[in-house]
Amino acid sequence: MNDRVIRVGVVGAGFMGAMHARVWQQIYGVEVVGVADPDSARCDALKEWIPGLECYSDFNHMLEQAELDIVSICTKDDFHLAPALAAAKAGTHIFLEKPIAASLEDGEQIIRAVREAGVKLGIGFLLRFDPRYSRAQEIIASGEAGEISHITARRNSPAIEGPARYGGSLPLPLHVTVHDVDMVLWLLKHTTPVSVYAQTTNKRLGHLGTEDAVFAIMRFADGTVVNLESSWALPAGSRTLLDAKMSILTTEALFEIECGESGLYHASESMNRYIDTQHWPLSQGEIKGDLREELMAFVSDVRNGTTRVATGEEANEALRITLAIMESAGSGAIVRV
Ligand SMILES: NC(=O)c1ccc[n+]([C@@H]2O[C@H](COP(=O)([O-])OP(=O)(O)OC[C@H]3O[C@@H](n4cnc5c(N)ncnc54)[C@H](O)[C@@H]3O)[C@@H](O)[C@H]2O)c1
Numbered sequence: 001m002n003d004r005v006i007r008v009g010v011v012g013a014g015f016m017g018a019m020h021a022r023v024w025q026q027i028y029g030v031e032v033v034g035v036a037d038p039d040s041a042r043c044d045a046l047k048e049w050i051p052g053l054e055c056y057s058d059f060n061h062m063l064e065q066a067e068l069d070i071v072s073i074c075t076k077d078d079f080h081l082a083p084a085l086a087a088a089k090a091g092t093h094i095f096l097e098k099p100i101a102a103s104l105e106d107g108e109q110i111i112r113a114v115r116e117a118g119v120k121l122g123i124g125f126l127l128r129f130d131p132r133y134s135r136a137q138e139i140i141a142s143g144e145a146g147e148i149s150h151i152t153a154r155r156n157s158p159a160i161e162g163p164a165r166y167g168g169s170l171p172l173p174l175h176v177t178v179h180d181v182d183m184v185l186w187l188l189k190h191t192t193p194v195s196v197y198a199q200t201t202n203k204r205l206g207h208l209g210t211e212d213a214v215f216a217i218m219r220f221a222d223g224t225v226v227n228l229e230s231s232w233a234l235p236a237g238s239r240t241l242l243d244a245k246m247s248i249l250t251t252e253a254l255f256e257i258e259c260g261e262s263g264l265y266h267a268s269e270s271m272n273r274y275i276d277t278q279h280w281p282l283s284q285g286e287i288k289g290d291l292r293e294e295l296m297a298f299v300s301d302v303r304n305g306t307t308r309v310a311t312g313e314e315a316n317e318a319l320r321i322t323l324a325i326m327e328s329a330g331s332g333a334i335v336r337v
Pocket of ligand 1: 058
């Protein structure tokens with residue numbers, strides 16, 4: 001595996017899958033040999049960057065025919081199980097977009113299948129590859145900042161993003177809050193969550209069948225308290241496409257991560273916005289940012305047997321806590337986890 005080209009296939013060529021295909025193709029020593037999506041126009045559009053790309057309408061055919069080393073699964077949150085099980089059966093290493101699944105049972109089945117097949121599973125919690133988050137995590141893990149006392153995290157975006165793409169078919173916490181839940185669990189690895197309490201509101205997006213915002217409080221066994229805010233109801237004219245922040249107060253330090261004001265402001269006759277310099281910024285004809293770092297880390301996990309990308313077990317824990325947040329928001333009660 002160390003000295004040969006890694007063959008990658010992508011399942012789902014929507015917003016994320018198209019990005020994955022382009023980023024994989026940029027990585028030295030990697031070749032994108034197939035993309036599977038029943039919407040063939042989505043795969044065809046990628047040929048501009050990946051000439052000679054083979055398009056499949058059925059991911060099973062790609063897994064049978066394309067001799068893949070890695071498959072990137074980028075279907076919607078509630079359709080991860082079938083492609084993941086098929087990939088494990090085919091003996092292919094799996095990079096699966098977050099959340100691992102929409103139910104704990106699906107997540108557990110995926111984890112079992114990859115264990116039995118002896119393949120790697122990495123989950124797309126890309127904040128772990130943003131140096132602002134990862135550097136804070138490293139300093140805290142070194143012990144030099146003392147002990148975490150509390151964390152506040154916010155992840156807000158306009159309704160022209162998630163709600164427009166998913167038409168209200170996905171719950172906000174499962175799609176958005178899960179990023180911060182994973183980050184908080186990563187920062188607080190030495191302890192365990194004991195309870196969550198959450199509330200939602202749906203004044204603006206209720207007609208689409210989704211929430212405007214969720215607010216959640218998590219409590220940990222060591223006494224740490226975490227406050228999470230996620231919304232996808234900002235107006236289209238919002239000055240950021242992703243207003244994300246995290247503030248971590250420890251017994252000896254304060255860390256403030258500011259992602260909304262990205263350092264690149266763009267105002268024109270038709271727009272007025274900070275544009276992405278974090279996740280997948282286009283620069284010098286390539287997609288850079290934490291997504292690229294994450295996929296490169298997965299290549300190294302596959303080539304060298306390391307574990308740099310979030311594991312299936314970690315992702316199922318983030319899912320378990322996120323589902324408890326949804327349960328609490330529904331019942332109005334504190335949920336013991
Ligand atoms: N890491 C991040 O920051 C981030 C951001 C956005 C989305 N995501 C995740 O990426 C995943 C995909 O989200 P998206 O926004 O790209 O969704 P999307 O709706 O844009 O794309 C999904 C694609 O899957 C295709 N599809 C449907 N059935 C299929 C099948 N049987 N076989 C192959 N393809 C099929 C659809 O045609 C569509 O092109 C989700 O799990 C989402 O949570 C992650």
